[in-house]
Structure formats: C-alpha cells, structure tokens
Amino acid sequence: MSRIGVLALQGDVREHLHTLGxxxxxxVPVKTPQELARVEGLIIPGGxxxxxxxxxxxxxxxxxxxxxxxxxxxVYGSCAxxxxxxxxxxxxxxxxxxxxQQSFGGIDMVVRRNAFGRxxxxxxxxxxxxxxxxxxxxxxxxxxxxxxxxxxRAPWVESIGTSVEALATIPAANTPMNADGVQVxxxxxxxSGNLLxxxxxxxxxxxxxxxxxxxxxxxGEA
Numbered sequence: 520m521s522r523i524g525v526l527a528l529q530g531d532v533r534e535h536l537h538t539l540g541x542x543x544x545x546x547v548p549v550k551t552p553q554e555l556a557r558v559e560g561l562i563i564p565g566g567x568x569x570x571x572x573x574x575x576x577x578x579x580x581x582x583x584x585x586x587x588x589x590x591x592x593x594v595y596g597s598c599a600x601x602x603x604x605x606x607x608x609x610x611x612x613x614x615x616x617x618x619x620q621q622s623f624g625g626i627d628m629v630v631r632r633n634a635f636g637r638x639x640x641x642x643x644x645x646x647x648x649x650x651x652x653x654x655x656x657x658x659x660x661x662x663x664x665x666x667x668x669x670x671x672r673a674p675w676v677e678s679i680g681t682s683v684e685a686l687a688t689i690p691a692a693n694t695p696m697n698a699d700g701v702q703v704x705x706x707x708x709x710x711s712g713n714l715l716x717x718x719x720x721x722x723x724x725x726x727x728x729x730x731x732x733x734x735x736x737x738x739g740e741a
Contacts, residue, residue, distance in 0.1 A: 520543065524558035526563045535562045561584070571600075571603055595717075601674055605624065626709060650684075676709060682712070
C-alpha cells in the first residue's frame with residue numbers, strides 16, 4: 520500500500536484524502552518536513568496559492584519539498600497546486616514586504632493565476648486527458664471516457680518546456696479573450712517526469728482516474 524501525503528496547509532485537503540483512501544492508498548495529511556519525509560508521494564490541493572506559499576514557509580516545509588522534488592519525488596498539484604509546481608508564475612502577487620509570491624517549482628512551465636476568471640466564472644466541461652490508458656479499471660472503456668473537469672478560479676499553462684508533456688487542452692470557445700482579443704486553446708494538464716498537474720479539480724466530481732494515474736506514477740507503473 521502506498522503512503523501518500525496531502526499538503527494540509529489550506530484548501531480542499533479532505534476531498535483528496537478521501538479519493539486516495541477510496542483507491543486503497545494510505546492517505547495522510549502533511550504539514551511539516553518530518554511528515555513529508557514519511558510519504559512516497561504528495562498532493563498539493565486546490566486553494567489559495569499565495570496562502571499555501573506563505574504557510575509552507577512558516578511551517579518550514581517549503582525548502583524540504585523543493586529538495587525532494589529536485590530528487591525526483593512524485594507530486595501532483597491540482598489548481599493552486601499547479602501554480603505551486605510551476606517554475607514561473609506569469610502574474611505573481613506580492614506580500615506586504617514587497618516580496619513576490621514563490622512556488623516550489625519543478626515543472627518547466629509558465630502558469631497564469633485565476634486565468635479563467637473569478638469565482639462566478641467557474642464552470643464544468645467534459646474533456647479527454649492523455650495518459651489514462653495506463654490506469655487499470657474494472658471498466659475496460661473507462662480510460663477513454665472523458666474526464667468531467669471542474670474549473671474554479673483556475674490557472675492555465677501559457678507555455679511549457681521540452682521536458683513537459685501536455686496531457687489536456689481546453690478549446691478556445693471555453694477560454695477568455697487574450698490581450699489581442701483572440702480566444703485560443705489553453706493547456707490545463709501536464710506531466711513532467713514524476714510531476715503531474717491539472718488546472719481542474721477531479722476530486723470534487725468523484726473522478727478518480729487522475730489520482731489513480733498518480734498512484735501508478737509513484738509505483739513506477741506509468
């Protein structure tokens with residue numbers, strides 16, 4: 520049984536713990552470097568990336584997590600978690616000291632915060648996510664079924680490096696216009712080695728295949 524942590528500083532921690540438990544993993548909350556050292560993989564949940572950044576440094580877990588990521592530690596980031604795994608945040612906020620928001624990094628990508636709009640602009644859409652073919656299921660057709668994706672003040676990926684694979688994009692029709700008044704397709708799921716990130720929240724719809732893919736990554740099966 521895989522022992523997987525959920526960074527329990529802020530956000531929808533309970534939903535990720537529940538999904539992991541339903542898949543047979545030992546799911547535990549993680550706040551400290553000591554707790555981080557005892558898990559085989561980690562999920563960074565959705566929430567407020569600025570708060571996660573601040574509290575991770577306050578609890579002393581930020582540097583420990585950055586070091587483990589550099590060593591190949593498996594991490595999955597959902598929504599705010601995607602922002603925290605980005606090497607570059609396109610629009611970082613600043614704190615009262617004038618310091619820019621920090622991320623844990625690890626994925627060579629540029630992410631824009633709240634890119635799809637405010638809370639009232641939240642939406643759901645069915646979409647194909649590549650990589651689910653490796654997910655075992657009692658239903659042989661399940662890996663090819665669309666994922667029901669929930670976007671809540673979600674980021675998107677503006678660009679990726681050569682080491683990053685785009686797993687899912689959202690059609691231009693579902694994206695706001697850019698500065699040139701044009702709607703374009705946007706990347707909303709990526710993988711880079713042992714790092715996985717989605718703009719959306721699979722944990723709130725009962726969708727388990729993203730988490731199952733992550734468990735397979737931890738075990739070296741995907």
